[in-house]
Amino acid sequence: MSRPEITLVVARAANGVIGRGGKLPWHIPEDLRHFKEVTMGTPMIMGRKTFESLPGLLPGRRHVVLTRDAEWQADxxxxxxxxxxxxxxxxxxYVSVIGGAEIFALFEPHAAAVELTEVHARIEGDTVMPPFDPARWHEALRVDRPAEGGRPAFSFVRLERR
Incomplete structure (x- = not known):
């Protein structure tokens, strides 16, 4: 079988934050629905910490966990x-790569697309990732959402490799 098409699926704050304490540092229900929509039916590749941060197995998706710990396993x-x-x-x-930062860095050179939620706020966190290099990526689609109900404004952005 040839190498599958890889899509990175990530939500990133304006200052690069993607996580805090092993969780998303914001709660945006529309982003959670978008995540489900873009990952449904695809295997999701993730690191161990990302797997452990999930509320449980997400239906309709295979969970492939990349870990250095040869003894680690989970149902x-x-x-x-x-x-x-x-x-x-x-x-x-087709596969979706869903994090964390080290896993994104490993797969980014091989990815065909990025499903990026840009959170338009500077958020405190302990896990960051750099912006995507515009020399390698171009914006194919953008859907902007205003701030509401105490949640920051955000945009769904699809990047495709140049």
Whole structure:
């Protein structure tokens, strides 16, 4: 089987924050629905900490966990030790890479697209990721959402590799 098409799925604040204490540092229900929509039916590759931050197994998606810990296992998770092994174990034409920062960095050079939620606020957090390089990525789609109900404004952005 050839290498699957890889899409990174990430929400990122204006200052690069993607997490705090192993969780998302904001609660945007529309972003959660968007995440479900773009990942449904695809295997999701993630790091161990991202897997452990989930509320449980997400229905309709295979959970492939990339970890250095050869002893680690969890019910419902497919464990992989390397990015190539994770892709092979995903066993699909399309995969979603959902984090964390180290996992995004490993797969970004091979990704075809990014489903990015830009959170238009500077948020405190302990996990950051750099912006996507405009020399390698172009914006194919943008849907802006205003701030409301105490939640920051945000945009759904689809980036495609140049």
């Amino acid at each position: 419902g998770a497919v464990v992989a030790a390397t990015p190539d092994e994770a892709l092979a174990r995903a066993a699909a034409d």
